[in-house]
Amino acid sequence: MKPCDRFVFSLIRPLFGAFVAVSAVLASGAAWAQDSIQVWTRSSAEGRKTYESIAKAFTAKTGIKVEYFNAWTDFEQRIARAAIGGDLPDLIINDSGATGQFVQMGMLEAVDRQAVAGGQDLQERAWATAKGYDGKYYGVPTSAQAMVMYVRKDWRTKLQLPVPQTWDDLEALAKGFTHGDPDGDGKANTYGLVFPGSAQRGYAAWYMSSFMWQAGAEFVRPVGGGLFKGGMDEPAALAAVSWMRKMQCELKVTQPGAMNAPTQEANKAFISGQAGIYISGPYHIALFDREPGRDKVEAIPAPSGPGGRGVLGGGELAYFPKAAKNKAGALKFVEFLISPEGQTLGMKASAGGIAVVRLPVNRKVDPAQVNNDERWKMVAQEYEKNAHTMPAIPNWTRMQQVIGEGLNAILSRCSKDVAADLKKLNVHVNQELSAQRVLAK
Amino acid sequence: MMRTLRQWLVPALFLAPALLVFTWFKFIPMALGLRMSFYKVNFGAPNEWIGLENFSRVLEDEALGAAAWNTFLYVSCTVSLSVVLALLLALSMQGVTRHIRIIRTALFLPAITSAAVLAEVWRILYAPTPDGIMNSIAALFGITAQGYLNDPDWALQWLMLMHLWKSVPYDMVIFVAGMATINQELYEAARVDGATAWQRLRFVTIPGLTHAITIVIVLGMIRGFRVFAEIQATTGGGPAGATEVIMTRIYKLGFVQFDYGYASAASVVLFVFTALCTMLYLQWRKRLEA
Numbered sequence: 001m002k003p004c005d006r007f008v009f010s011l012i013r014p015l016f017g018a019f020v021a022v023s024a025v026l027a028s029g030a031a032w033a034q035d036s037i038q039v040w041t042r043s044s045a046e047g048r049k050t051y052e053s054i055a056k057a058f059t060a061k062t063g064i065k066v067e068y069f070n071a072w073t074d075f076e077q078r079i080a081r082a083a084i085g086g087d088l089p090d091l092i093i094n095d096s097g098a099t100g101q102f103v104q105m106g107m108l109e110a111v112d113r114q115a116v117a118g119g120q121d122l123q124e125r126a127w128a129t130a131k132g133y134d135g136k137y138y139g140v141p142t143s144a145q146a147m148v149m150y151v152r153k154d155w156r157t158k159l160q161l162p163v164p165q166t167w168d169d170l171e172a173l174a175k176g177f178t179h180g181d182p183d184g185d186g187k188a189n190t191y192g193l194v195f196p197g198s199a200q201r202g203y204a205a206w207y208m209s210s211f212m213w214q215a216g217a218e219f220v221r222p223v224g225g226g227l228f229k230g231g232m233d234e235p236a237a238l239a240a241v242s243w244m245r246k247m248q249c250e251l252k253v254t255q256p257g258a259m260n261a262p263t264q265e266a267n268k269a270f271i272s273g274q275a276g277i278y279i280s281g282p283y284h285i286a287l288f289d290r291e292p293g294r295d296k297v298e299a300i301p302a303p304s305g306p307g308g309r310g311v312l313g314g315g316e317l318a319y320f321p322k323a324a325k326n327k328a329g330a331l332k333f334v335e336f337l338i339s340p341e342g343q344t345l346g347m348k349a350s351a352g353g354i355a356v357v358r359l360p361v362n363r364k365v366d367p368a369q370v371n372n373d374e375r376w377k378m379v380a381q382e383y384e385k386n387a388h389t390m391p392a393i394p395n396w397t398r399m400q401q402v403i404g405e406g407l408n409a410i411l412s413r414c415s416k417d418v419a420a421d422l423k424k425l426n427v428h429v430n431q432e433l434s435a436q437r438v439l440a441k
Numbered sequence: 442m443m444r445t446l447r448q449w450l451v452p453a454l455f456l457a458p459a460l461l462v463f464t465w466f467k468f469i470p471m472a473l474g475l476r477m478s479f480y481k482v483n484f485g486a487p488n489e490w491i492g493l494e495n496f497s498r499v500l501e502d503e504a505l506g507a508a509a510w511n512t513f514l515y516v517s518c519t520v521s522l523s524v525v526l527a528l529l530l531a532l533s534m535q536g537v538t539r540h541i542r543i544i545r546t547a548l549f550l551p552a553i554t555s556a557a558v559l560a561e562v563w564r565i566l567y568a569p570t571p572d573g574i575m576n577s578i579a580a581l582f583g584i585t586a587q588g589y590l591n592d593p594d595w596a597l598q599w600l601m602l603m604h605l606w607k608s609v610p611y612d613m614v615i616f617v618a619g620m621a622t623i624n625q626e627l628y629e630a631a632r633v634d635g636a637t638a639w640q641r642l643r644f645v646t647i648p649g650l651t652h653a654i655t656i657v658i659v660l661g662m663i664r665g666f667r668v669f670a671e672i673q674a675t676t677g678g679g680p681a682g683a684t685e686v687i688m689t690r691i692y693k694l695g696f697v698q699f700d701y702g703y704a705s706a707a708s709v710v711l712f713v714f715t716a717l718c719t720m721l722y723l724q725w726r727k728r729l730e731a
Contacts, residue, residue, distance in 0.1 A: 106485030
């Protein structure tokens, strides 16, 4: 062999070796892919721990491995990026509010309820959250929930104020927390309501939804035939927004910076003891048990307003992307997750984790037996009696953004004419309904 | 022949890695973005060609118009103030102070701080509580507690101040470098002629800094038009849309509403607008110098 040939050969040999090695890895990967599923969940690191304990039991049973990916704040963006790059997972577990948007993005497979083993055991109420505007089901419910009100019990008892039952009670409590120095440090540094009032992701609308239902209002009102009209110009909506304006602008009992606060900031305000009343999801029970502490916080039903009781309800759904590679594996995982065993595992937070099944969707599971905690019984009752879901328009996410921006503007500018501003907002709401082709003429 | 080839090849080879990276991570995505702006982007189905519809929507979009106005205010105020303040700082650095390293380092630190860190620090400074840092300082002067980023009438101005904190040191360095190139004999001649400090600044320093000023203004405009991270991390465009700029709006269109085609069209318009502004300014400078 000439020296030149030897040189070329010495270059080719490792390349060939690398080619063989890469091919072997790819081939084994392809074989392995059939025995594994990729699951993306909108959850925190604590939520992921519980999902991992579910996966462990699932793998032991079926031999199918589960690869998780979890994200919290930018979950939907990651989904969109994956969709555009043709790299969607086999299963997505996300808030039921995302259904309309995912359907409009054209990335979901419709679900045949009959084909889901154990699907008949799920509550009809939970299935309803999986229904798209076209009447088809686009997911399988895995968890249900209703918002609750967290109150600093230690502050309330110190000020000798009652558990709030009405908006008036709530107002009195918020004023007490703001002016009564409930933490006893001699400084005026505490506030009443925690209000995630940012327009980002439409948080202001999301938070205000419970107050809207308590006032008897609807963001958009169904008028039959799958059509809607804006409800922001109705007297009930005026009552809800005016009440919140009073809290924010006149009494100033919300936490400072409320109008720029997304939920993470709002959580901090409650955890750090800046404000003491927070209407939020029951998934925070475990978080607030740690800080401010279980002995200091009570989770109670939200009060009733002029229109009665009402809180935002909903849950989580397992969505099947059209582009999934292991559809059969994903379905098996969902069937396990909704089975009594999967639901029970999801409710029992593993060490360092938090529950990912808040209320079971499976009728055969009694939440009180799994989790002997009075607070969860209360959440179940709230879900049963007072929970409302966001309107079933084709794309609620867009509408939430429109309403969130409108409410944020009214409340942060402390509108002098709320009725007129709500009328203007309602024009935008109707425009969005029209863009989604569901506006009643 | 060989020599010319080598002359061409050597720099090309040195540039190749950077060009490759730029092509892959910048030019190709930009081209894809431009293509996307003519489509209704569907995630689970082929995209639909809709021609110029996205662009006509951009022109009719009230919210985007309001964001464009905020961006214009933001850019014009921050660029002009930054030039003046950076020039003053650069002048002050000319004397004895330029030897004090700690001052130079302290002055330049904000320029190398990441936008996210900057935003977090200023959010703490701007805490709207009576015991917030800025409010505590204001209280020393008898000023009542301010809402800062929560006040829709003032939030944009407070963000401008935050921007200046970062951009002024950067611009100052460009001015300091520019001043080093001014012929010292001109100063001596001016001094001999009995020129005052103001006259030396007016007739020697500023004319000598023409190119530096152009660079600072052009960079400031480009930086200002595409401002995003600082605003997203502090106010997210709120309250009441008071700090909504074009980029935060585009982010919402693209990554909250997933209207990729429309968001791309808005980005293309912003790109063309920024390029036009820069070119017009450069033309104007050229004519002024001629």
